[in-house]
Amino acid sequence: MKYLFKSSYALLLVLLLPFTVFVNPIEKVDIFDSANNHLMFINFKYDNSGNNISRSIYMSDSTFIREVLIDGNKEYSINFNGDTVLTSNYNKDGSSTNLSVLDQFNLDMLGGQISYSENSSNNFEVKQKGSVINKISYETNSDKTRINILNSSGELQFYATINDTTSILTRNKRNTFSAPSLKMNNNQIKIHFNLSKASIINCELVSLSGRRIAKLISKKALKGTQNEIIKIPEKIPALSSGVYFLTLSVDGKRVFNEKILMQNSGRGF
Amino acid sequence: MINSTVKKTFALFLFMIIIGSGYCQDIKTIVSPGVLFEALALNHDLPTALRPTYSSPTDLAVSSDGKYLFVAEQTAKRITVIDRATNEVTKRIKLPNEVTGITLSNDDSKIYATCASELWPAGFVHEIDISSAKSVRKTAVGHMARNPVLSPDGNILFVCNTFNNDISFVDVGSMKETKRVEVIREPYSAAITPDGKTLVVGNSLPDEKATDSLKISSKISLINVQNTDDVTHVPLFREREVFGTHSVFGVAITNDSKYAFITHLIGQINIPATIITQGWIHLNNLSIIDLQKKELLNTFTVDIKSDNGAGNPWEVAITENDSFVCIAHSGSEQVSIYRVDELINLAKEDKSYHNRFLYGLVSRAIIPVKSKGPRALTVHDGKVFTAGYFSEIVEEIDIDIINKGAVTEAKLKESMNTINIVESPPAMNALRAGEYYFYSATICAENWQSCHSCHPFTRPDGMNWILNEKTSQQIPKNAKSMLYSWWTPPTNWTAKRATAYESIRMGFQNELHVNYTFLSYETECMDTFFMYLKPVPSPYLSKGKLTDSALKGKEIYEDTKKTDCIVCHPAPLFTKVGESAWSKSFIPDVETNIIIPHLHETWRTSPYDHIGSTTLEEIIKDYDTHTNAGKNLSEKELNYLYEYVLSL
Numbered sequence: 001m002k003y004l005f006k007s008s009y010a011l012l013l014v015l016l017l018p019f020t021v022f023v024n025p026i027e028k029v030d031i032f033d034s035a036n037n038h039l040m041f042i043n044f045k046y047d048n049s050g051n052n053i054s055r056s057i058y059m060s061d062s063t064f065i066r067e068v069l070i071d072g073n074k075e076y077s078i079n080f081n082g083d084t085v086l087t088s089n090y091n092k093d094g095s096s097t098n099l100s101v102l103d104q105f106n107l108d109m110l111g112g113q114i115s116y117s118e119n120s121s122n123n124f125e126v127k128q129k130g131s132v133i134n135k136i137s138y139e140t141n142s143d144k145t146r147i148n149i150l151n152s153s154g155e156l157q158f159y160a161t162i163n164d165t166t167s168i169l170t171r172n173k174r175n176t177f178s179a180p181s182l183k184m185n186n187n188q189i190k191i192h193f194n195l196s197k198a199s200i201i202n203c204e205l206v207s208l209s210g211r212r213i214a215k216l217i218s219k220k221a222l223k224g225t226q227n228e229i230i231k232i233p234e235k236i237p238a239l240s241s242g243v244y245f246l247t248l249s250v251d252g253k254r255v256f257n258e259k260i261l262m263q264n265s266g267r268g269f
Numbered sequence: 270m271i272n273s274t275v276k277k278t279f280a281l282f283l284f285m286i287i288i289g290s291g292y293c294q295d296i297k298t299i300v301s302p303g304v305l306f307e308a309l310a311l312n313h314d315l316p317t318a319l320r321p322t323y324s325s326p327t328d329l330a331v332s333s334d335g336k337y338l339f340v341a342e343q344t345a346k347r348i349t350v351i352d353r354a355t356n357e358v359t360k361r362i363k364l365p366n367e368v369t370g371i372t373l374s375n376d377d378s379k380i381y382a383t384c385a386s387e388l389w390p391a392g393f394v395h396e397i398d399i400s401s402a403k404s405v406r407k408t409a410v411g412h413m414a415r416n417p418v419l420s421p422d423g424n425i426l427f428v429c430n431t432f433n434n435d436i437s438f439v440d441v442g443s444m445k446e447t448k449r450v451e452v453i454r455e456p457y458s459a460a461i462t463p464d465g466k467t468l469v470v471g472n473s474l475p476d477e478k479a480t481d482s483l484k485i486s487s488k489i490s491l492i493n494v495q496n497t498d499d500v501t502h503v504p505l506f507r508e509r510e511v512f513g514t515h516s517v518f519g520v521a522i523t524n525d526s527k528y529a530f531i532t533h534l535i536g537q538i539n540i541p542a543t544i545i546t547q548g549w550i551h552l553n554n555l556s557i558i559d560l561q562k563k564e565l566l567n568t569f570t571v572d573i574k575s576d577n578g579a580g581n582p583w584e585v586a587i588t589e590n591d592s593f594v595c596i597a598h599s600g601s602e603q604v605s606i607y608r609v610d611e612l613i614n615l616a617k618e619d620k621s622y623h624n625r626f627l628y629g630l631v632s633r634a635i636i637p638v639k640s641k642g643p644r645a646l647t648v649h650d651g652k653v654f655t656a657g658y659f660s661e662i663v664e665e666i667d668i669d670i671i672n673k674g675a676v677t678e679a680k681l682k683e684s685m686n687t688i689n690i691v692e693s694p695p696a697m698n699a700l701r702a703g704e705y706y707f708y709s710a711t712i713c714a715e716n717w718q719s720c721h722s723c724h725p726f727t728r729p730d731g732m733n734w735i736l737n738e739k740t741s742q743q744i745p746k747n748a749k750s751m752l753y754s755w756w757t758p759p760t761n762w763t764a765k766r767a768t769a770y771e772s773i774r775m776g777f778q779n780e781l782h783v784n785y786t787f788l789s790y791e792t793e794c795m796d797t798f799f800m801y802l803k804p805v806p807s808p809y810l811s812k813g814k815l816t817d818s819a820l821k822g823k824e825i826y827e828d829t830k831k832t833d834c835i836v837c838h839p840a841p842l843f844t845k846v847g848e849s850a851w852s853k854s855f856i857p858d859v860e861t862n863i864i865i866p867h868l869h870e871t872w873r874t875s876p877y878d879h880i881g882s883t884t885l886e887e888i889i890k891d892y893d894t895h896t897n898a899g900k901n902l903s904e905k906e907l908n909y910l911y912e913y914v915l916s917l
Contacts, residue, residue: 026299031308035363035403042308044299052299057308059389060365061409063806064813065312080806080814081823081917083841086311090303099303101311104841105756107800110310111319111698116302124302128318136302145296149305149315158314160305162296227827 025050026162034156040065071196082194082225189216189230189260191248197223199251205236206245213244232262312388313344321695324349326656328370328416329663331649332377339380340656340663340690341368341645348380348397349690351663356688362402364395369415375423381441383414383428387805391812394428394439406444410437412808416458420494421465429456429470432808432873436470436492450497452490454731455873458519458584461494462526467560468492469529471517472502473725479733479747479881482538486514489531489558501563505533505556510621511568513538514554515730516722518644519585521594528566528613529558530594532582534722535568535623538745541735545782547575551718552624553582555596555607557616567616567623571596571605573635574628578717579603580710584646586653593668595653597646598635600710600719604643604655605635606668606681634671634678638664639687642708659705661694662687703798706791714782720795723780727751727802729874733881736779744858747881750874753867755799757844762863762879764851769799804869809916822913825898825906832898832910843868843917855894856882872915885911 029042038060045054057065066077066085077086084104091098096117101109116126116136126134134157135150149158191203203217216230232239241262248256309315316322328341337359338351346367350360367386374381378399385392392414395404411430414437418427426439430449436456438448453472461468470490477485486506493499505514512535519532535552542550548570556568572578581600587593587609594612596605611631615622627633640657643664647654651669656662667684670676697705706712707727710719723730733745746762754760755769766772773795777785785792806813815823826834837852838844844867851862856878863879871877877888890899890907898910 026296029300029305031305033314033363033365037363037365037404039314039365040308040312042300042304055304058813059391061391061393062812063389063391065388080810081840085841088303088307097301097303099307101307105800109319110317112317114303114306114317116306118297122297126302126306133317134306134315136305138297140296145300147300147305149309158305158309160300162300 025052029160029162031158031160033158039158069194069196074196076196076223078194082192084224188232189246191226191228191230191246191256193226193248193256195221195223195226195250201226202247202249203228203230204247204249205239206247208243208245213239216246313386314346316695319698319700321698321701323659323695323701324661324690325658326645326660326663326690327368327658329645329647329654329656330371330373330380331647331654332373333375334377335650337377338654338663338688339371339373341371341382342690343367343369343658346384348382350399350402351688351690356686358690360399360402362397362399362404364397364404366393369413370417372417372419372426374419375421381417381419381426383410383417385413385415387803390432390806390808392428392430392437394426394437394444396441396444408439408444408446410439410446411435411449413805416456418459418461418468420461421463425494427459427461427468429459431455431457431473432805434472436468436490438497448497450492450500452492452500453488453502456490457517460520460522460529462522462560463524464526466494466526468494469520469522469558469560471520471531471533473517474515474731476731478876478883479731479745480876482733482745483509483512485538485732486512487517487533489517489520489529489556491558491560491563503558503563503565505531505565505568507565507568507621507623511535511565511623513732514556514568515732516581516725518583519596519646521585521587522560523587523609524589524591527560529560530585530587530612531556531558532571532585532596534581534718535570536723536730536732536734538732538734542780545714545717545780548572548578548624548717550780551578551580551722553579553598553600553717554623555582555585555594555612557613566613567618567621569612569616569622569627570624571598571607572626572717574626576715578710578713578715579605579635580713580716580718581708581722583644584655586646586648588648588668589650592672593648595646595648595668597643597655598710599642599644599658599708600713600721601716602641602643602657602709602711603635603637604646604653604664604666605633606653606666606671607631607633634676634681636666636678636681636685638685640664641705656690658708659697659701661690663690664688699794699797700801702791703794703796706795707798712777712781712783712788712791718781720776720781723748724751727799728870731876731881746879747876749866750870751799752802752804752869753842755796755802757842757846757850757867759847759850759864764862764864770796773799804917805873807870807872807916809872809912815916816912818909818912819916820913821906822909822911822916825902825910826913831901831906833896834898834910837865838868854879855892856880868914868917871917885914889914 031039040059043056047053054069056067069076073090075088076084079085088101096115098113098115100113114128116124119125122138124136125132132152137148139146145162147160201221205213214236246260310317323344324342325344326340327343330339340349348362352359366384370383372381380397382395390413392410393407396406398405410428411433413431414428416429428437435449435451437446440447454476455473456470457473458471472488475485475487486504488502488504491501517533521530552570553572554568555571557566559566579598579601582596583599584597591609594607594609641659643655643657645656653666665686708721710716728750729748735745758768760766760772774785844865850864852865854863877883
C-alpha cells in the first residue's frame with residue numbers, strides 16, 4: 001500500500017513536471033514561417049510584480065518595429081520616435097476575445113474586428129466577419145512551447161517558439177510606462193518616459209537617508225510621451241552639493257529611483 | 270501514515286494543478302492568439318479583410334531550358350515555380366519578406382532573390398535551392414534592395430539599394446557583400462553587358478534642384494565592374510530638347526554589349542499642364558545609350574500616336590538574337606514590341622525623336638494585355654512573358670511568329686496564352702483598387718499618364734510643375750508627396766484645395782482629363798488608398814531606431830530655446846493641420862502664403878520648399894526667415910538636427 005502511494009506520488013510528479021519546471025517569465029517569442037524562415041521575434045517586459053507591461057516587436061535581423069505598451073484591455077504601439085501609431089483593443093465577449101486595431105487616425109488596420117476563442121483545449125479559432133480565417137494551437141513538449149498558426153484549411157502557415165517559459169504571470173491591469181530615461185546637465189534634470197493613460201505623477205528629490213528634500217513634480221499627466229525638465233536652481237535654490245535619490249511615482253507606484261550627483265559650483269548648479 | 274501520505278499527495282496534486290493550470294492559462298494570455306495574430310497581420314503575413322494575400326507579380330525568370338517559369342510574387346512573399354509544359358504550379362517558395370526581384374544561377378539550380386518591404390526595408394539577398402525550395406544562404410544588403418543581376422560568370426551579384434542610392438556587390442562564393450558603389454538617386458533597375466564589363470543602372474529620379482528646370486534629368490550610371498572608381502553618369506538629357514526625364518524603371522542591353530535600352534518618362538515641365546493630348550504633360554519614352562561612347566544616342570516616345578498614349582513604360586527586355594525589344598506599359602496595360610535594328614538606325618539619325626511618334630516610322634506591335642498594371646516582363650526563346658502587379662496571371666506572347674512572315678497585332682493577340690499563378694485570387698477591395706487606380710493610365714484620357722507619373726509611388730518626382738487653372742497656380746510648384754495628405758489639409762502648396770478628397774477629384778479632372786463625376790468608385794477607392802499611406806522607415810535609422818546623433822538632434826528639435834522647429838512642425842505629424850498650416854513664404858516668390866509641409870520621409874523628398882529650390886542644409890541653416898536654427902546652433906548641433914529630421 002505504502003509502495004503504491006509512493007508510486008502514485010512519483011507518477012504525479014512526473015506527470016506534472018512539465019508544468020512546474022518553468023520559473024522564468026516569457027522573455028522572447030520567435031516566429032517562423034512554414035519554410036522555417038525566421039520572420040520576427042517579440043521581447044516581453046514585466047514589472048516587479050510580474051505583470052507583463054510591454055512587448056517589443058523586432059524583425060529577425062533585430063530591426064525594431066514597435067513597442068506595445070499594455071494597459072489592461074488596451075495596448076498602445078509606439079514607434080521609434082515615441083509616438084503612438086496604433087491602438088489595439090481586446091474585449092472579452094463570453095468565451096471569445098475580440099480584437100480591433102486602429103491607427104493614429106482611427107483607421108481600422110485589420111478591415112474589421114477579429115475574434116478568437118478556445119474551441120478545445122489549447123486550440124483556438126480566429127474569425128473575421130463570421131468566417132474562420134486561422135486556427136492557432138499550443139503544444140508544450142519538455143521545456144519548449146510551440147504555437148502553430150494554421151490557415152482555415154488547417155495548413156501550417158507560421159509557428160512561434162518559446163524556449164524559456166513561465167510560472168504565473170498576468171497581463172498588466174494598471175498603467176504602463178516605458179523605462180524612464182534621465183539626463184542631467186549643470187542646472188537641469190530631464191526625465192523622459194511614456195504613459196499609456198493619464199496618471200498622477202510625482203517626482204521627488206530624496207536624501208540618502210530617505211528624507212524628502214523637495215517635491216519636484218506633482219501633477220496629472222496626459223497619456224503619451226512625457227518630457228519633464230526640472231530646473232534645480234528655481235526649485236531648490238539652496239541645495240547643497242551631494243548625492244541624492246531622484247524618485248518618480250506613477251499613480252502612487254514608484255517606477256524610478258536613481259542616485260544622482262548634484263554639484264553647486266557657487267554660481268548655481 | 271497512509272492518511273498523511275494521501276493528504277500530502279492530494280495537497281501537492283492540488284498545488285501542482287493550480288501551478289500547472291496557471292502556467293497553461295498564462296502562456297496563452299501573455300502570448301495570446303491575439304498577440305501573434307496582430308504581429309503577423311500587421312506585418313502583412315496573415316491575410317485580413319483589409320489586406321488579403323495578393324500576388325503582386327513583380328519579376329519573372331525562365332530557366333535556360335525553358336521548362337520552368339519563376340514568378341516573384343511581391344506581396345505574397347513567395348516565388349512560384351510553374352511547369353511550362355502543363356502551366357501548373359509545381360512549387361511555392363516562401364520568403365521572410367516581400368520579394369522585389371529574382372534572377373537564376375547559370376546552371377538553373379538556384380534563384381537569387383532580393384527581399385525588402387515598406388514595413389521592413391532592410392534588404393536581403395536569398396540564395397534559394399530550387400530542388401528543396403528553401404533559402405539556403407542569405408546576406409544583408411541595402412535599404413529597399415531590388416533588381417538582382419548576376420554577372421555572366423556567375424561570381425558577382427549586383428543589387429540596387431533603392432533608398433541608399435547605391436549598388437551592392439555580393440560575392441556569390443562567400444555570399445557576402447564586398448562593395449557598395451554610389452550612384453545618383455533611387456536606383457530601381459539594372460542590367461549587365463553580356464561581356465560582363467559594365468553594369469548599367471537606371472536612377473529613377475533626378476537629383477537636381479527643381480528650379481534647374483531646363484537641365485533636370487534622371488541619369489544612367491555606367492559602372493566599370495573591374496574598376497568601380499570608373500563610374501560614368503549619363504544624363505537622359507539633350508540641350509533644349511530632352512529634359513524632365515524621370516521614372517526610369519527598365520534597363521535592357523543588346524547582346525553585342527553596345528547599347529542599353531532604358532524606359533522612362535519625360536515630364537513636360539516647362540509648359541502649363543492645361544491639356545493632355547499629344548503627350549502635353551507626359552511622354553512615355555525609350556532611350557538608347559551608346560555604351561561605347563557613354564552617351565545618350567537618342568530617345569523615342571513609345572506612345573502610340575498623337576491622340577493615344579501608352580502610359581508608364583516599366584520593364585524592358587531584348588530577345589536573345591537582338592531582334593526585338595519588348596516593353597511592358599504598366600499604366601496603359603499593353604506590351605509593345607519593336608525591332609531593335611530599326612530603332613538603332615533611327616536613333617543614329619541626327620535628330621531628336623523624343624516627342625515624334627513612331628507611327629509609320631518603324632514596324633511595331635502594341636498589344637493590350639489582360640494583366641492589370643504589367644510591370645514584370647521577360648523574354649525567352651521567341652516568347653514574351655508579362656505579369657501585372659494587380660493581377661494573378663502571367664501572359665505569354667509568341668513573338669517568334671513575327672519572324673515567320675507578316676503578322677498583325679491581332680495574330681499576336683491570338684497567340685497569347687494565360688497562366689494562372691493562383692487558383693482563386695482574392696477580389697480587389699477598396700484599398701487595393703485605390704492603389705491600382707493610382708497606377709493606372711487606363712482611367713486617363715487617351716492613356717497618357719497615371720497619378721504615379723507625377724507622384725512616383727505616391728511620392729514626389731522632384732520636379733516643378735505648372736498646373737492648370739487659376740493664374741496664381743501657373744507659377745511652377747514642386748510635386749508633393751501624397752503621404753499623409755489625407756490627414757493634413759489643406760492640400761497643394763498654396764492650399765488651393767481644402768482637402769485631399771478635393772485634390773483627388775481635381776487631379777482626375779485637370780491632370781487625367783476625365784470627368785470625375787463618372788468615376789465615383791475609382792475616386793472613392795483612391796480616397797481609401799490615400800488614407801492608408803504610411804511612411805517607409807528611414808535609411809537613416811539604425812535597426813529601426815534613432816542613432817545617437819539623431820537622438821541628440823531630437824533633443825535640439827524639441828528644445829524651444831534652441832530652435833523653433835516644433836512651433837510649425839510638431840510631432841507626431843510634424844506639421845500643423847487646418848488653417849494654422851499656412852505660413853508666409855520664406856522663399857522669395859510672388860506667392861504670399863504656402864502650407865507647412867510635414868517632415869515625414871524628408872530623407873526621400875528633396876529638393877525642399879514649394880519650388881524645390883533648397884537642400885536640407887540650406888533650408889535649415891541659411892533661411893533665417895524659415896527657422897532660427899541656423900543662427901542658434903553650432904555646426905555640430907546642426908548636423909545632429911539634420912540627422913534627426915532625415916530619420917523621420
